[in-house]
Each structure stands twice: as C-alpha cells, then as structure tokens.
Amino acid sequence: MTKMATRLRIVEVERLKTACSTCSLQELCLPAGLNESELAAMDKLVDLRRQIKRGDHLYRVGTSLQSLYAIRSGFMKSSVLHDDGREQVAGFHMMGDLMGMDAIGTSQHLCDAVALEDSEVCDIPLKDLEALSRTIPSLQQHFHRIMSREIARDYGVMLLLGSMRAEERLAAFLLNLSQRFAARGYSSLEFHLRMTREEIGSYLGLKLETVSRTLSGFQAQGLIAVQNKHLRILNIDALRALVSPHGCRD
Amino acid sequence: MTKMATRLRIVEVERLKTACSTCSLQELCLPAGLNESELAAMDKLVDLRRQIKRGDHLYRVGTSLQSLYAIRSGFMKSSVLHDDGREQVAGFHMMGDLMGMDAIGTSQHLCDAVALEDSEVCDIPLKDLEALSRTIPSLQQHFHRIMSREIARDYGVMLLLGSMRAEERLAAFLLNLSQRFAARGYSSLEFHLRMTREEIGSYLGLKLETVSRTLSGFQAQGLIAVQNKHLRILNIDALRALVSPHGCRD
DNA sequence: GATTTGGCTTGATCTTTATCAACTTATGCC
DNA sequence: GGCATAAGTTGATAAAGATCAAGCCAAATC
Numbered sequence: 102m103t104k105m106a107t108r109l110r111i112v113e114v115e116r117l118k119t120a121c122s123t124c125s126l127q128e129l130c131l132p133a134g135l136n137e138s139e140l141a142a143m144d145k146l147v148d149l150r151r152q153i154k155r156g157d158h159l160y161r162v163g164t165s166l167q168s169l170y171a172i173r174s175g176f177m178k179s180s181v182l183h184d185d186g187r188e189q190v191a192g193f194h195m196m197g198d199l200m201g202m203d204a205i206g207t208s209q210h211l212c213d214a215v216a217l218e219d220s221e222v223c224d225i226p227l228k229d230l231e232a233l234s235r236t237i238p239s240l241q242q243h244f245h246r247i248m249s250r251e252i253a254r255d256y257g258v259m260l261l262l263g264s265m266r267a268e269e270r271l272a273a274f275l276l277n278l279s280q281r282f283a284a285r286g287y288s289s290l291e292f293h294l295r296m297t298r299e300e301i302g303s304y305l306g307l308k309l310e311t312v313s314r315t316l317s318g319f320q321a322q323g324l325i326a327v328q329n330k331h332l333r334i335l336n337i338d339a340l341r342a343l344v345s346p347h348g349c350r351d
Numbered sequence: 352m353t354k355m356a357t358r359l360r361i362v363e364v365e366r367l368k369t370a371c372s373t374c375s376l377q378e379l380c381l382p383a384g385l386n387e388s389e390l391a392a393m394d395k396l397v398d399l400r401r402q403i404k405r406g407d408h409l410y411r412v413g414t415s416l417q418s419l420y421a422i423r424s425g426f427m428k429s430s431v432l433h434d435d436g437r438e439q440v441a442g443f444h445m446m447g448d449l450m451g452m453d454a455i456g457t458s459q460h461l462c463d464a465v466a467l468e469d470s471e472v473c474d475i476p477l478k479d480l481e482a483l484s485r486t487i488p489s490l491q492q493h494f495h496r497i498m499s500r501e502i503a504r505d506y507g508v509m510l511l512l513g514s515m516r517a518e519e520r521l522a523a524f525l526l527n528l529s530q531r532f533a534a535r536g537y538s539s540l541e542f543h544l545r546m547t548r549e550e551i552g553s554y555l556g557l558k559l560e561t562v563s564r565t566l567s568g569f570q571a572q573g574l575i576a577v578q579n580k581h582l583r584i585l586n587i588d589a590l591r592a593l594v595s596p597h598g599c600r601d
Numbered sequence: 602g603a604t605t606t607g608g609c610t611t612g613a614t615c616t617t618t619a620t621c622a623a624c625t626t627a628t629g630c631c
Numbered sequence: 632g633g634c635a636t637a638a639g640t641t642g643a644t645a646a647a648g649a650t651c652a653a654g655c656c657a658a659a660t661c
Contacts, residue, residue, distance in 0.1 A: 181506050181507070181509070181510045183510060183514060183515075183595075184594075184595035185595060187514045189509060189510040189513045189514045191506045191509050191510075202498075202499055202502055203499060203502045203503045203506055204499065204503075205495050205496055205498075205499030206496045206497070206499035206500035206502075206503055207499075207500075207503070211503050211506060212506060231488070231491060231492065231495065234485075234491075235484075235485045235486075235488065235491065236485075238481070238482075238485065241481060241484075241485065242481065245455050245481065245498070246455055246456045247456070248452075248455075248495070248498045248499070248502070249452055249453060249454065249455030249456035249457075249498070250456035250457075251502050252452055252453045252456075252498070252501050252502055252505065253453045253456055253457070253461050255502065255505030255506070255508075255509065256431050256441045256453055256461060256462060256505070257431070258505075258509055259431070259439060259441055259505065259508055259509065259512060260431045260433060260439040260441075262509060262512035262513050262556060263439045263512050263553065263554070263555070263556035264433060264437045264438075264439045264553070264556065266617075266618095267617075267618070297637090297638065297639085298638075298639065298640095299638085299639095303513065303514070304513070305513070306512060306513035306514065307618075307619090308618075308619055308620080309638090309639080310618090310619075310620080310639090310640080310641085311617090311618060311619075312639095313638095313639060313640055313641080314618095314640080314641075316640095317640070317641080329626080329627070329638085329639075330638095344434075345433075345434035345435060516647075516648095517647075517648070547607090547608065547609090548608075548609065548610095549608085557648075557649090558648075558649055558650080559608090559609080560609090560610080560611085560648090560649075560650080561647090561648060561649075563609060563610055563611080564610080564611075564648095566610095567610070567611080579608085579609075579656085579657075580608095
C-alpha cells in the first residue's frame with residue numbers, strides 16, 4: 102500500500118481504476134477465470150484506458166492493428182464498408198465485449214468501430230496479450246473461447262441474414278439485445294436502443310422503413326411498446342415464437 | 352534416415368504421409384511459417400488422418416469438440432440448422448482450410464460439417480495445439496491469424512448477405528472460389544462446382560431457382576460458361592465490376 | 602441399356618421488401 | 632426557447648426474388 106502510494110501521481114489514479122483486478126466486468130471480459138496472481142499480471146497488460154466520444158471512431162478500416170479493445174462502458178458498432186459506399190453494420194458491442202479481433206489476420210482493421218454513445222475502452226496490446234497467454238493457459242483458453250464465440254455469433258448472423266424474414270430478424274435482434282442486457286445486470290424487458298433505425302436495418306439487411314414498419318407491427322400486436330429509442334418487451338414468448346415459427350423441431 | 356527406417360512399420364508409413372513436414376499444404380495450413388524443428392513438433396501433434404466419404408459428416412451440431420480439422424484434400428460445407436429445419440450453409444471449405452473453430456467457445460459444435468466429395472482431414476487435438484502454441488510463438492500467432500481470418504471472412508459474408516443483390520452475390524461467390532482455387536495452384540478461370548445450386552443458394556441467401564437464373568443470365572451476357580457443375584469464367588473483369596458496381600469510391 | 606432419381610432450367614405468378622414521398626416527431630444548437 | 636436538422640412513421644407504388652409448376656438432363660442403379 103505505502104509502496105504503491107509513493108509511486109502514485111494524479112494521472113496514475115486514473116490508471117489504477119482501469120485495473121482488471123478491480124473491474125466489475127471481470128467475469129464477462131478477457132480475465133474471466135483467472136486467479137489473483139494472474140489478474141495482477143493482466144493489470145500490467147491493460148494499462149491504458151481510452152475515452153471515445155459519441156460519434157467518434159475507435160478505429161478505422163485500413164488502420165494498422167495496435168491493440169484489441171475491451172469495452173468498459175458505452176455502446177459501439179462495427180461496420181464494413183462496401184466499395185461503393187454502402188455500409189453494413191457487422192455488430193453492436195457493449196460492456197465486456199472485445200473488439201478488433203477481425204484485424205489480427207492482416208494486422209489491419211477491416212471494419213470501422215464507432216461509438217454510439219460516449220464510451221470507455223481498455224487498450225490491450227495484442228503482442229502483450231499473446232505473450233501473457235503463453236504463460237497463463239487459462240487466459241490463452243479464454244482468449245480462444247472469445248474469438249470462437251465471435252465466429253459462432255457471426256454464423257448466427259449469417260443464418261439470420263440468409264434465411265429469415267423481416268419479422269423474424271427483428272424479433273431475433275430484440276431477443277439478442279434483451280439477453281445481452283440481462284447478462285450485464287440490466288433489465289431484459291426494458292431498454293434503450295442506442296442505434297438508429299437505419300443502423301438496425303443495416304445490421305439486419307433491411308431498409309430503415311421496413312424496420313420502422315415491423316416495429317410498429319409488433320407494437321400493434323402487443324408484443325412490444327416502442328417510443329423512439331425506448332423499448333419495452335411485453336410478450337417475450339410471442340417474440341420467441343416468431344423466431345422459431347412452429348416449434349416444429351425434428 | 353536409417354534411424355528412422357528402423358522405427359517404421361507399415362501403419363506408420365501411412366502416418367508419415369500425414370506429417371506436416373512433408374505436406375504440400377504446409378504454407379497454406381496451420382504450420383505456415385514454422386522452422387524445421389517446430390515442424391517436427393507439429394508432426395507429433397497431428398497424428399491422425401481421417402477419410403470422409405462424400406455425404407458423410409465430419410462432425411454434427413451438438414457433438415462435443417475433440418479436435419480441429421485441417422483439410423488435406425476434398426471439399427466440405429459447414430451449415431447451421433434453424434430450429435424449424437431450415438439449413439443455412441455457413442461456408443465451403445477446401446484443402447488447407449481449418450474447420451471446427453466455432454466450437455471452441457462452447458466445446459460443442461454449432462454447425463454440421465459434411466463432405467461434398469471424398470475428403471481427407473488431419474485431426475488436430477485442440478488441447479495439444481494450445482499446449483504447443485504456448486511454446487512456439489509463431490504457431491500461436493498463426494493460429495490467431497487463422498481464427499481472425501475466419502472472423503474477417505464472416506464479415507464479408509455478412510456484407511454480401513446484408514447488402515448485395517442476387518447478381519452481386521453470385522459474382523462475389525464465383526470470384527471468391529476463383530481466388531481460392533488459384534491460391535491452391537488450380538486454374539482460377541475454370542473449375543468444378545462441388546456443391547448443388549441449392550447449397551450455393553443457401554450460402555448466398557437465395558433460392559436455387561434464383562441461382563440458376565442468375566448463372567444463366569451471366570452466361571447470356573458472356574461472363575461465364577456453365578454446364579452443370581463445370582464452370583468457366585470468360586470475363587473476370589466484368590464479374591469484378593458487378594461486385595463493385597460503379598467503381599465509385601470516395 | 603433402360604430406368605429411376607436427383608439436380609437443373611425456365612416460365613408464370615405472387616409476396617415481400619425496397620423505393621419514393623410526404624409528413625411528424627425529436628434532438629441539438631444558437 | 633425557438634429554429635434547424637436529423638430521425639422516425641406511414642402510405643402508395645415498384646421491383647427483386649420467392650413460389651409454384653412443368654419439363655429436361657445427367658448421373659447412378661439395376
């Protein structure tokens with residue numbers, strides 16, 4: 102304690118708050134499953150915290166990969182750009198999510214990451230993470246799990262984009278958000294959509310008008326209550342039924 | 352040489368052929384970039400080779416993850432199943448590709464892997480791979496790159512499914528196949544489609560009739576020549592132009 | 602070599618979602 | 632606090648692709 106205190110300066114207080122060992126997202130984030138001494142090693146790795154204002158980029162297509170980013174707070178989107186300017190939102194990311202993994206392969210970011218509200222991310226230098234995960238098998242394993250889960254999520258999005266109708270896509274989208282908010286201790290039935298209808302549409306492969314209409318339709322059926330970005334799920338079972346139409350499973 | 356010869360038995364000849372150190376796919380596959388002694392370590396890891404007959408499963412949804420699989424020869428598809436039986440092809444895989452990475456997160460396969468022609472895969476036990484990659488940084492790095500590239504590929508598919516029209520999807524699909532065949536030393540302009548129209552459609556989020564019509568359309572325009580599964584690209588630039596419509600880049 | 606079956610093509614029609622357009626409601630800014 | 636601008640809703644119409652249907656071709660089977 103005293104030894105530490107001597108080293109502290111005002112800026113470093115800020116840093117200390119970043120420590121994985123005291124972070125409430127520990128269980129969701131990269132350090133999940135580490136013991137105390139391993140957590141301390143993690144703390145050394147994650148020494149920079151970055152503020153991203155709403156609308157600002159965390160990284161851009163073509164930028165060289167420096168670090169992976171763990172979201173501490175806020176909400177972000179990542180999007181791929183087509184040559185002709187069309188934007189496809191590839192994902193929405195919230196606290197505890199790890200971003201930037203698509204760039205490891207080429208050392209260049211392949212998508213843009215933009216904050217949809219003021220956000221805070223932890224900077225995790227890839228080289229350091231790789232070095233540390235060579236000495237901490239459970240960190241290595243967890244990192245692989247996180248990358249794998251991203252692949253699995255992507256497969257889910259492909260299923261959605263490739264074989265669902267507009268209503269199913271929206272229902273699946275709302276249920277996914279609901280579940281993720283729940284996992285972070287927020288209400289699963291009432292939340293704030295941080296993205297525009299256009300961004301939802303882009304993610305789901307629909308036009309914004311279709312998103313709007315479909316949401317209105319859900320409201321008319323009594324499944325949800327929407328007012329702008331405020332959303333309340335009124336009948337979650339009905340939403341689930343929409344995604345898995347007849348419950349006919351073989 | 353003589354030392355090795357004494358150790359050989361007939362079954363082991365079979366194994367020897369599996370060795371990464373003598374595999375022609377070395378540069379495409381997991382061992383890319385390893386030196387000789389590292390390659391020898393890889394050889395010990397990959398000790399099982401498996402034959403998959405056309406139509407057979409390499410793994411199924413829900414099966415527990417044992418190994419990752421590197422394709423030595425043949426052609427496979429992976430597909431996600433919707434509750435109601437709809438199938439979405441998530442990818443086509445050929446020699447040098449690594450399969451099964453979606454299952455690391457949950458230790459259970461989330462998709463089915465089926466051989467589209469008689470194939471041969473190398474069995475790579477995940478635990479062993481993780482252990483070895485802790486001692487060989489370049490292997491670790493390459494493994495991460497491969498997972499990352501899978502994520503990047505998925506983003507590309509999302510872009511395709513979310514914001515391209517039927518013609519663009521087909522053109523992008525053909526160009527992707529062409530490029531992958533080229534990377535493996537085959538002709539980039541003339542190849543055999545190993546999947547049915549329905550499987551192409553499933554991958555691209557289209558119905559088989561649309562795939563057929565669109566291919567016929569390409570043929571009518573002189574872009575390709577198709578006869579059943581035999582395909583020849585006649586005007587690759589025009590195909591490229593279809594994917595990036597106006598070349599209007601900002 | 603005939604038969605069968607699965608895969609493919611092509612046409613006609615229907616459905617879903619996109620597009621175009623007008624208008625309303627928020628949000629942010631001076 | 633009002634004005635400007637962005638976001639969202641809703642309607643009318645158009646277009647892309649799905650669906651239904653018929654027939655064809657080719658490889659596998661007997």
